[in-house]
Amino acid sequence: MAAFGPRKAQRLARADGSRKGGLDERAAPVVRLLNGQSRFCTTSSCSGRLVLVQGRAVDGDSFEIQKKDCSWLLVTHEPCSGSEVMTALEKATGDVVLKFEPFVLHVLCQELQDAQLLAVRSTHCLEVPLSHRGKLMVSEEYIEFLIHVANQKMEENIRRIDRFFKCLELALKNSASTNSSLEKTEKHCPVYLHRRKRKNIQGLHTPPRGPNEELEPEDDVETSLDIFAEIMI
Template identity: 30%
Template sequence: MPEEHYKSFDVARAHIAQELKDLIDRSTKGSIDEPVLPFLRLFNSHPDWITTSTCSGRLVSYLPGSAISNGIDKPLAVNGKGGGDWLFVSHSTLSTSQLANPISTIFGGRSVNATRFLRSIKPDECRMVHLTYQPPVLHLMARSVEIAAVVLRAAIAAGFRNSGLTIGQRGKVILAIRSSTGGLDVPIACLSSQNNETERFELVVEEDYLSNLLKIGHELMSKNQSRLTRLFTALESSLKPSNQVIEWEPQDERRKRMKAEGLLAAQSKLKLDSFKDQTTKTQTENDSILVDIGLFED
């Protein structure tokens, strides 16, 4: 059965490739994560692939809910997307100084009441600050399911067992490489007061506990780097990158090349069949001669 290709792949790939050239990133952070740059180079140099969205994994503290910006309420979901406030974001392991000053690190120098913590709080009484670790995720568009399946198997073998494929109504093939292990999401503080210039937070956990959470996040980011290295090695071996960066073979040229390769293969087969026929004929004639001179007589 022939491969079913996504017919609009080259058009969609061209659009995404142009955005990558212009360094357009629609994520909350607004820039491409440095740890995933090798993955972008690997896949975007291949004519059958393009990256659509990537995150190298992150440790963040954020304030979900409504935030006022230019008079407009912006909701922030618990996954950190949308509006609201980002207090701290790291895509790498933490420094010694960051680990030694957990409150300053997590709250970014904002005012925090660390002398006491709220032992009980109703969720609807205040906006809660979350400290969370989110594992890496890579979304890639492939030319066909058959092409994507090779990389999917490599990703699962590398430990990213929550990876999978989605196929759109028009045949768009998206590979999501991800893992559900190692997550962390803990409410740590409450926004007790806010005005146009300052915010004040009340801890809902003890400072020692907060310090331990930050160390756990640091360890998760360290393991994250090792897992990304293992994943890259596995994916690199499953691909054969071309020499072009953000370039691909146009569909008409690809069709002509495949037709020429098919004709060449057919011609080679005809020559091989002709050679086999001639060899068989010669061998038969030689056998007849040997029989005539009695070499095969009892």
């Protein structure tokens, strides 16, 4: 789609709005690989992190950290120690949750088939409440155990990023080769191209729109995906 190129250029020209203000080193190869393709545009990424998030409970009996007005007591993209977490918890005055969040990447895709090439999701994460209203609810021994588990997940996450990059690189090469072969076939076989177009038209079901109804800016064939590190290839 012709409009995708200018939109991609505009998006990539924006200032980095993340807390870090730049790409995570481990996520950079995947981001650059995708942005080097005309049909993809990354919008945000994180290579994986361990965080202590403090917030207020929704009510007196519920333990759910609200994103609004929450604060980060600790954030690291590397394995950490139990003592680091305990030191950060000393600053706690509200409800604190320990989280491990794996590699995540948000991507705009030009066509639906491009999105299908990338669709990957994962449950490789961890989320455990540690304190309530500033009071630590678990033992230091349990926190050491949690950090051990979180560090193992971090190490596995690093391996998955590397595996994802290699599989994505191969998939893009195969896709480019397939598209090239298809274009040659269509160029020399007009009848094949006519049948393919007719099939696509017959298979398209679009709900009717009112005479005054217009497409929203985001209501097009571009697709936004969440891509996580777990990939069973």
